[in-house]
Amino acid sequence: MSILSDVFKSTKAVILGMKRTLSEIPREKWTVQYPDVPVTVQPRYRGQHLLHVDENGKEKCVACYLCAAACPSECIYIEAQDDPRPYEERVGRDERYAKVYNIDYGRCIFCGFCVEACPKDAITHGYNFEISVYNRADLLKTKDDLLITKQKQSKNYRVALSTEDVDSEYKEVDSVGIKFRL
Amino acid sequence: MSVAVENLPKDVEVLDQPLESEMTLSMGPQHPSTHGVLRLDLRLDGELVVKAIPDIGYLHTGMEKLFEYKKYQQGIVITDRMDYLNPLGNNLVYVMAAEKLLQLEIPERAQTVRVLMCELQRIASHMVWLGTHCLDIGAMSVFFFCFREREKILNMIESASGGRMTPSYFRIGGLMMDLPAGFESRCKQFLDGFLDAMNTFETLVTGNTIWQSRTQGIGIISSEEAIDWGLTGPCLRGSGVDLDLRRDNPYSGYETYDFEIPVENDGDVWARFKVRMRECYESYKIVKQALERLKPGPIKADAPKVVLPDRDDMRKHMDSLIHHFLIVAEGFNVPEGEVYHAIEASKGELGVYMKSNGGPKPERVHFRGPSFVNLQALPVMSEGEMVADVVAIIGSLDIVLGEIDR
Numbered sequence: 001m002s003i004l005s006d007v008f009k010s011t012k013a014v015i016l017g018m019k020r021t022l023s024e025i026p027r028e029k030w031t032v033q034y035p036d037v038p039v040t041v042q043p044r045y046r047g048q049h050l051l052h053v054d055e056n057g058k059e060k061c062v063a064c065y066l067c068a069a070a071c072p073s074e075c076i077y078i079e080a081q082d083d084p085r086p087y088e089e090r091v092g093r094d095e096r097y098a099k100v101y102n103i104d105y106g107r108c109i110f111c112g113f114c115v116e117a118c119p120k121d122a123i124t125h126g127y128n129f130e131i132s133v134y135n136r137a138d139l140l141k142t143k144d145d146l147l148i149t150k151q152k153q154s155k156n157y158r159v160a161l162s163t164e165d166v167d168s169e170y171k172e173v174d175s176v177g178i179k180f181r182l
Numbered sequence: 183m184s185v186a187v188e189n190l191p192k193d194v195e196v197l198d199q200p201l202e203s204e205m206t207l208s209m210g211p212q213h214p215s216t217h218g219v220l221r222l223d224l225r226l227d228g229e230l231v232v233k234a235i236p237d238i239g240y241l242h243t244g245m246e247k248l249f250e251y252k253k254y255q256q257g258i259v260i261t262d263r264m265d266y267l268n269p270l271g272n273n274l275v276y277v278m279a280a281e282k283l284l285q286l287e288i289p290e291r292a293q294t295v296r297v298l299m300c301e302l303q304r305i306a307s308h309m310v311w312l313g314t315h316c317l318d319i320g321a322m323s324v325f326f327f328c329f330r331e332r333e334k335i336l337n338m339i340e341s342a343s344g345g346r347m348t349p350s351y352f353r354i355g356g357l358m359m360d361l362p363a364g365f366e367s368r369c370k371q372f373l374d375g376f377l378d379a380m381n382t383f384e385t386l387v388t389g390n391t392i393w394q395s396r397t398q399g400i401g402i403i404s405s406e407e408a409i410d411w412g413l414t415g416p417c418l419r420g421s422g423v424d425l426d427l428r429r430d431n432p433y434s435g436y437e438t439y440d441f442e443i444p445v446e447n448d449g450d451v452w453a454r455f456k457v458r459m460r461e462c463y464e465s466y467k468i469v470k471q472a473l474e475r476l477k478p479g480p481i482k483a484d485a486p487k488v489v490l491p492d493r494d495d496m497r498k499h500m501d502s503l504i505h506h507f508l509i510v511a512e513g514f515n516v517p518e519g520e521v522y523h524a525i526e527a528s529k530g531e532l533g534v535y536m537k538s539n540g541g542p543k544p545e546r547v548h549f550r551g552p553s554f555v556n557l558q559a560l561p562v563m564s565e566g567e568m569v570a571d572v573v574a575i576i577g578s579l580d581i582v583l584g585e586i587d588r
Contacts, residue, residue: 009391021323030330044344069511072256111259117510
């Protein structure tokens, strides 16, 4: 008798569970078909750094070393250079600029302390997260890779609006026309 | 038998000795159900476990030593990587210990946001526990539903701090940034769907006869033994000891929230499971209350030598800029002394012992990781059980190897 009731109860549990599981099929999907569909990142997402320039294309960085001092993993290397030329001929916005600005992404932990430290808003976190390379030496990014005017941005992400709700990426995918909900 | 083994002192047990009826089975460190890189030396008599010895250290990274070479504010990022399922709890205990040394007053909004985020993180941590625990025992679909709920929470944490698993959201003296616009409505939206998800779990797991017979009466630890082994958190409350630091030693204003401490008396896997499931509901209640209390206000303590100034202030005022440079470049001096601070993390009592010698870097930081202490009780729980039940017992302990090895 107890075996019979065991079998009955187990079957009932399986049927109830399968019913609940199957009822999930028509619901919205939370998986993203990356890289066919872009991933939505939040506005504060901390990706690969961007070195900013002002409206005339002059670098904002003044090589004050604060980012290097704030960095917990010591991945930023800077060499400063004075530049007494007039503004039009200068590389940077101010009379001092970073001749060398390297970030070693083999060490960077994307904590955002350099962004918090920068008094000139010269460095921010971008949204680029696809920084894997085939060679470890390529993880050392120089100014050419980091400047906002030169950095290549991937097409595989989309930044959410600051007021969007969390499941916005599913609405977005629907509006593009890819069928996402069954 | 080799010479090296013969020369060992008498009280040292040798595990690789062949016995007549017992065999040694090495479980892990690559076994998926050991939740990371835990290795178990199982001595088996047939299918019964005679002795289980956890072998740890595969994930050792020397974090506690690393703290001594980082400034106080830089240590926050290291704590993220300890218990990587509950990073905000780790942030909280670290910054609160430093705040205790500095005797800082934290504004009310920052306190409320801390409670809110920590409780969301606790739900996320319990979701991973439930998913992997069920996956170990053989229920696959629960795992996906749990990770869906966790994904919503991680999206919220990402929107507030910028990081999903390494948020580093709390700072000594307050928060990194205020909550983003629309966070409260997102949070409410999550809470609306959360009870439905919990109903799913109750149907799939709690009410399931197969689940009950796999967990009831397994891995029993009595309340005396649980206290002796130093268990904390849901493992201790599953054995009938009513102890929760959120109520018994409140911090961050937990004493003003209305919530219950779930306690079960059986001390088996089923009891610990029920405690954690009920904790999810209590966290849900706390998040709801914290959302109601959120009022605009300062998020950083009034301590210009410790807390980074506002960015607008820093651009306009020279004194703020000087403080900004000094804090970032040289750090701030913390008064000499030592302090122990403990909070109720998702896995139990997470404590930090911090010693300062008056400089900008701590002299010693030591963590009391709940996973590390809870794992000690695994041999007691698993002796006399079947091999398959050891998997269930590990799942019910809810260990994270990043915290055990540190």
